[in-house]
Amino acid sequence: MTDTARGTSRRYGTRPTMKDVAARAGVGLKTVSRVVNGEPGVTPDTERRVQESITALGFRRNDSARILRKGRTASIGLVLEDLADPFYGPLNRAVEEVARGHGALLINGSSAEDPSREQELVLALCARRVDGLVIIPAADDHRYLEPEISAGIATVFVDRPPGRIDADVVVSDNFGGARDAVAHLIAHGHRRIGFIGDQPRIHTARERLRGYRTAMAAAGLPVDESWVSLGSTAPDRVRAAATGILDAPEPVTALFAGNNRVTVTAVRVLRERPRPVALVGFDDFELADLVRPAITVVAQDPAGMGRTAAGLLFRRLEGIDDPPQRREIPTRLIARGSGEIPPSES
Amino acid sequence: MTDTARGTSRRYGTRPTMKDVAARAGVGLKTVSRVVNGEPGVTPDTERRVQESITALGFRRNDSARILRKGRTASIGLVLEDLADPFYGPLNRAVEEVARGHGALLINGSSAEDPSREQELVLALCARRVDGLVIIPAADDHRYLEPEISAGIATVFVDRPPGRIDADVVVSDNFGGARDAVAHLIAHGHRRIGFIGDQPRIHTARERLRGYRTAMAAAGLPVDESWVSLGSTAPDRVRAAATGILDAPEPVTALFAGNNRVTVTAVRVLRERPRPVALVGFDDFELADLVRPAITVVAQDPAGMGRTAAGLLFRRLEGIDDPPQRREIPTRLIARGSGEIPPSES
DNA sequence: CCCCCCATTGACAACGTTGTCTAGAGGCTA
DNA sequence: TAGCCTCTAGACAACGTTGTCAATGGGGGG
Numbered sequence: 001m002t003d004t005a006r007g008t009s010r011r012y013g014t015r016p017t018m019k020d021v022a023a024r025a026g027v028g029l030k031t032v033s034r035v036v037n038g039e040p041g042v043t044p045d046t047e048r049r050v051q052e053s054i055t056a057l058g059f060r061r062n063d064s065a066r067i068l069r070k071g072r073t074a075s076i077g078l079v080l081e082d083l084a085d086p087f088y089g090p091l092n093r094a095v096e097e098v099a100r101g102h103g104a105l106l107i108n109g110s111s112a113e114d115p116s117r118e119q120e121l122v123l124a125l126c127a128r129r130v131d132g133l134v135i136i137p138a139a140d141d142h143r144y145l146e147p148e149i150s151a152g153i154a155t156v157f158v159d160r161p162p163g164r165i166d167a168d169v170v171v172s173d174n175f176g177g178a179r180d181a182v183a184h185l186i187a188h189g190h191r192r193i194g195f196i197g198d199q200p201r202i203h204t205a206r207e208r209l210r211g212y213r214t215a216m217a218a219a220g221l222p223v224d225e226s227w228v229s230l231g232s233t234a235p236d237r238v239r240a241a242a243t244g245i246l247d248a249p250e251p252v253t254a255l256f257a258g259n260n261r262v263t264v265t266a267v268r269v270l271r272e273r274p275r276p277v278a279l280v281g282f283d284d285f286e287l288a289d290l291v292r293p294a295i296t297v298v299a300q301d302p303a304g305m306g307r308t309a310a311g312l313l314f315r316r317l318e319g320i321d322d323p324p325q326r327r328e329i330p331t332r333l334i335a336r337g338s339g340e341i342p343p344s345e346s
Numbered sequence: 347m348t349d350t351a352r353g354t355s356r357r358y359g360t361r362p363t364m365k366d367v368a369a370r371a372g373v374g375l376k377t378v379s380r381v382v383n384g385e386p387g388v389t390p391d392t393e394r395r396v397q398e399s400i401t402a403l404g405f406r407r408n409d410s411a412r413i414l415r416k417g418r419t420a421s422i423g424l425v426l427e428d429l430a431d432p433f434y435g436p437l438n439r440a441v442e443e444v445a446r447g448h449g450a451l452l453i454n455g456s457s458a459e460d461p462s463r464e465q466e467l468v469l470a471l472c473a474r475r476v477d478g479l480v481i482i483p484a485a486d487d488h489r490y491l492e493p494e495i496s497a498g499i500a501t502v503f504v505d506r507p508p509g510r511i512d513a514d515v516v517v518s519d520n521f522g523g524a525r526d527a528v529a530h531l532i533a534h535g536h537r538r539i540g541f542i543g544d545q546p547r548i549h550t551a552r553e554r555l556r557g558y559r560t561a562m563a564a565a566g567l568p569v570d571e572s573w574v575s576l577g578s579t580a581p582d583r584v585r586a587a588a589t590g591i592l593d594a595p596e597p598v599t600a601l602f603a604g605n606n607r608v609t610v611t612a613v614r615v616l617r618e619r620p621r622p623v624a625l626v627g628f629d630d631f632e633l634a635d636l637v638r639p640a641i642t643v644v645a646q647d648p649a650g651m652g653r654t655a656a657g658l659l660f661r662r663l664e665g666i667d668d669p670p671q672r673r674e675i676p677t678r679l680i681a682r683g684s685g686e687i688p689p690s691e692s
Numbered sequence: 693c694c695c696c697c698c699a700t701t702g703a704c705a706a707c708g709t710t711g712t713c714t715a716g717a718g719g720c721t722a
Numbered sequence: 723t724a725g726c727c728t729c730t731a732g733a734c735a736a737c738g739t740t741g742t743c744a745a746t747g748g749g750g751g752g
Contacts, residue, residue, distance in 0.1 A: 015497045017738055028702035033740065041700060058493030063473040064414045065738035068707050073410065075453070075474075084439035084649075086432045086632065093430035096455060105470060107421070107453045109442060124451060127409040147404030151361045267636055286432065290613055290637045303430075363708055374732035379710060387730055411708035414737050694752090701746080711736085720727080 016057040025053040036061055067129070076313060077125035078108040079118060080136040087260060087283065087302055088136070091158070094306030095134055102314050104131065115139035126153055132313045134158055134306075140201070142167075154316035158309045160203040161326075168316070170309045170327045174204050174282075177298040177331030178211025179218075181256055181280040184296070184333055186219045189343050190254040190278060194227040194245040196238055196266065197258025205230060208258050208282055227252055238265040246277065253343035254278035260285055267291060267338075278341040280333075289336055296339025299332045362403040371399040382407055413475070421445075422659060423471035424454040425464060426482040433606060433629065433648055434482070437504070440652030441480055448660050450477065461485035472499055478659045480504055480652075486547065488513075500662035504655045506549040507672075514662070516655045516673045520550045520628075523644040523677030524557025525564075527602055527626040530642070530679055532565045535689050536600040536624060540573040540591040542584055542612065543604030551576060554604050554628055573598055584611040592623065599689035600624035606631055613637060613684075624687040626679075635682055642685025645678045 018032040025032070027046060034042050035050040042050075053059070067073045078095050080088045096106045107125060111118035118138040122145065125133060132154035140163035149155055149167065156168040185193050195212045198205035209230065216223050226248060229241035242265070245252055255270075255277060257263040263281030270277050281288075284299035308327050333339075364378040371378070373392060380388050381396040388396075399405070413419045424441050426434045442452045453471060457464035464484040468491065471479060478500035486509035495501055495513065502514040531539050541558045544551035555576065562569050572594060575587035588611070591598055601616075601623060603609040609627030616623050627634075630645035654673050 019738080022702095029738095030702055030704095030740080031700085034701090037740085043700070046700085058497070060469070060473050060494070060497075062414075062475060062738055064410055064419065064475055065707090066740075067410045068408075068414050068709085068738080069740045071707080082439065083442055084435040086435060089430040089432060089435055093428065093456060096429055100455070105453055105474070106455060107451055109446070109452060110439060123406070127406050128451070129408060129410055148406070151404070151406075264633065264636070271636075285633070287610065287631070287633050287637065290610070290617075291633070292638055365708080368732095375708095376710080376732055376734095377730085380731090383710085389730070392730080408708055411737090412710075414708080414739085415710045417737080696749105696751085698749090699747090701744105703744085704742085706741085707739085709737090712734085714733085715731085717730085718728085721725085722723100 015062070016059045017062070018059070021050065021053045021057055021059050024057060025049045071129075073129050073131055074103055075105040075107055075128070075130050076132045076134065076310075077122070077128075077130040078106055078134045079111055079121050079125070080108065081111055081113050081138060083108065083110050086286065087300075090303040091136075091306035094303040095310045098307060098310035098314065102317075111136075111138040113138045115141075119144055123148075129153075131317055132156070134309050134313060135162075136160065137162060139163060154313050156309045156313045156316075158305055166324045168309075168312045168325045170305050170312065170329065172204070172300045172305065173328050173331050174207035175211045175214070177282060177300070177333075178208035178256070178258075179215040180211075180331070180333050181282065181298045181339075182212050182215035183218070184335070184339055185254045185256065185278055185280060186215065186221065188254075188278065188340055190252075191221055191343070192224070192227065192250070192252040193221075193254045193256060194242075194252040195229070195256045195258065196241050196245070196262050197228075197230045198233050198262070200230045205258060212256060230258075233259060233261040233265075235261075235265045235268075238262050239269055242266055242269045246273065252277070253345075254280075254339075254341075257281040259283050263295065263297070267295065276341050276344050278339055278343070280339040284334065288334075291338075293338045293341065294336035296336045297334050299334050301329050301331070305329050361408070362405045363408070364405070367396065367399045367403055367405050370403060371395045417475075419475050419477055420449055421451040421453055421474070421476050422478045422480065422656075423468070423474075423476040424452055424480045425457055425467050425471070426454065427457055427459050427484060429454065429456050432632065433646075436649040437482075437652035440649040441656045444653060444656030444660065448663075457482075457484040459484045461487075465490055468494075475499075477663055478502070480655050480659060481508075482506065483508060485509060500659050502655045502659045502662075504651055512670045514655075514658045514671045514673075516651050516658065516675065518550070518646045518651065519674050519677050520553035521557045521560070523646070523679075524554035524602070524604075524628060525561040526557075526677070526679050527628065527644045527685075528558050528561035529564070530681070530685055531600045531602065531624055531626060532561065532567065534600075534624065534686055536598075537567055537689070538570070538573065538596070538598040539567075539600045539602055540588075540598040541575070541602045541604065542587050542591070542608050543574075543576045544579050544608070546576045551604060558602060576604075579605060579607040579611075581607075581611045581614075584608050585615055588612055588615045592619065598623070599691075600626075600685075600687075603627040605629050609641065609643070613641065622687050622690050624685055624689070626685040630680065634680075639684045639687065640682035642682045643680050645680050647675050647677075650675050 018029055022029045022032045032050055035047050076099055099106050109121045115138050126148045134156050136159045142162045142165045158170045161169045197209055200206055231237050255266055257266045260283040281297045284297045288295040364375055368375045368378045378396055381393050422445055445452050455467045461484050472494045480502050482505045488508045488511045504516045507515045546552055577583050601612055603612045606629040627641055627643045630643045634641040
């Protein structure tokens with residue numbers, strides 16, 4: 001026999017079950033279940049005895065067994081690109097709040113922009129039988145989700161649409177926001193405006209570029225292709241791109257930065273140069289108003305996106321089965337100074 | 347009969363089980379289990395037949411049942427104050443990475459600094475039988491965890507120590523960091539230094555105050571109690587406190603801000619005033635170097651804290667059972683300008 | 693006073709997987 | 723060729739809960 005610890009206090013790692021509680025209280029197993037779940041049909045006296053046993057033994061219902069039996073896990077999965085990215089914080093929190101309102105827990109993970117990691121994570125969540133998924137996609141082919149969706153796992157995509165399947169999706173008004181940003185610069189007198197954005201395989205980057213071109217065209221302004229630079233948002237790449245655009249013989253007088261990280265690098269670059277250049281960034285960021293000049297941005301509403309996505313998800317979980325929905329969350333231009341700098345010749 | 351959908355494609359919401367796979371492949375249930383888990387003792391031919399059935403039916407193992415049977419959930423819980431707080435992003439991510447390395451998923455939630463919500467969340471995670479917990483405490487009494495811990499749920503506290511129980515804990519060197527910050531200001535000639543911190547019921551706030559007092563005492567400088575203000579970090583409160591300290595008849599020449607949020611508000615207040623006042627903040631924040639003057643801070647290492655905490659947790663899960671550990675993560679003073687401003691008389 | 697009904701309670705199967713154990717088919721040795 | 727061993731495969735119980743159903747007992751109406 002190896003149970004040397006037997007008999008000394010409680011066995012480590014062993015938890016009491018309803019059966020144990022029932023035995024101690026001298027009642028049936030099902031009665032304990034009823035008490036634990038607050039079901040009717042138990043006399044106050046019996047209930048008291050059961051409760052006493054529960055606290056005495058430190059019983060806690062095993063939700064794994066409950067889940068197995070009931071088929072619902074009361075948990076949803078959230079797959080995003082990077083838990084550490086400040087943009088996703090409010091989104092994460094908003095999804096959590098909605099989940100909490102529905103009594104569900106949130107399981108989450110980062111795809112790190114790696115499609116295979118996204119898939120691995122999503123399938124692990126499906127194996128857990130989460131009730132639903134909120135996904136910020138890294139992959140561009142989501143057909144691997146088809147069996148899961150038809151098996152009843154509700155799925156909502158956020159920030160970027162799914163690839164090659166149809167599903168609920170919540171996106172920012174990337175096109176409209178970008179168009180507004182560029183129109184704002186044009187309204188302040190700019191005619192030569194540069195655009196530095198993310199890799200074109202990313203949907204949001206393409207939409208923002210489209211907004212840029214549309215605004216320019218609407219004002220009858222030509223776009224010199226050397227003003228446009230799409231690619232990695234790594235500081236080095238952005239710095240090189242910005243320098244190239246600003247040092248051209250006939251340089252731009254304003255920059256539109258395609259996202260957060262680009263904006264920050266652009267601020268650093270502009271600060272090193274004598275000539276004032278206007279700047280509007282896509283995505284707000286904390287402290288954008290503390291920098292001098294304060295940064296004019298097109299603000300997204302990540303919390304709103306999270307709330308909307310979670311709302312759609314629980315709507316599905318409640319059984320509403322209409323065609324896939326698309327929700328576009330408006331953006332808002334916040335003028336703080338950097339976007340209102342007038343054009344200055346070299 | 348209500349099964350109108352029967353016969354048309356697959357029934358929505360029903361998933362194949364190992365039994366279904368076995369029936370289709372003409373093998374026993376256990377053989378499917380063996381194939382799914384890569385266990386030995388299956389001929390290549392049989393395995394092929396089973397694999398074929400699995401893909402044809404879109405089978406995915408039900409981890410709820412597996413968990414029930416095996417007793418391990420391969421998931422850990424993370425309870426923090428606010429998923430949206432940028433400070434916790436890197437911590438969250440670091441914990442996730444370590445969990446991922448151990449094949450575990452991460453379930454997380456926000457306590458919103460509400461002790462009862464912390465407890466509710468923690469107990470929900472315990473009912474799920476997470477293997478372990480990483481907790482950034484909001485409560486100051488964690489005895490409610492005793493039955494869970496003795497039932498084998500490993501628990502590590504981060505950022506603040508647990509209340510009234512003994513457990514592994516990972517904290518920043520709040521005392522040392524604060525002392526260094528104030529010593530830095532003293533080294534730059536300041537003798538009257540204000541401190542604005544968080545509510546004294548929070549451990550980190552007390553430790554940082556202790557560091558402040560120690561540095562002042564070490565330099566033989568008196569502390570006028572009107573220079574010290576602890577309380578909510580809401581902008582209004584901090585603004586009032588800062589104004590009071592700075593408008594005193596014999597005002598301070600430097601401020602030490604007890605955390606992130608305080609620092610940001612302090613920057614705004616100082617910017618509105620003519621007299622230059624030195625500032626050092628506890629906690630680094632993105633773009634601290636973009637503000638003018640750039641902000642000198644005592645940087646914590648949230649990713650390091652997360653990694654260390656998760657490391658301790660999985661160490662426990664591997665069965666190491668020594669006394670509760672305490673790990674202190676060093677801080678680092680980053681001089682950027684605001685902390686090197688010399689004293690200026692009114 | 694009898695019968696019916698309702699409220700309380702518990703026995704039992706089921707959820708889908710994994711651990712244990714045994715059966716059967718070959719191959720090898722003596 | 724008998725006997726043994728190994729390797730594959732499946733039958734069965736168990737994990738801890740909940741849904742279903744039946745049994746018991748007490749109270750009220752006829």
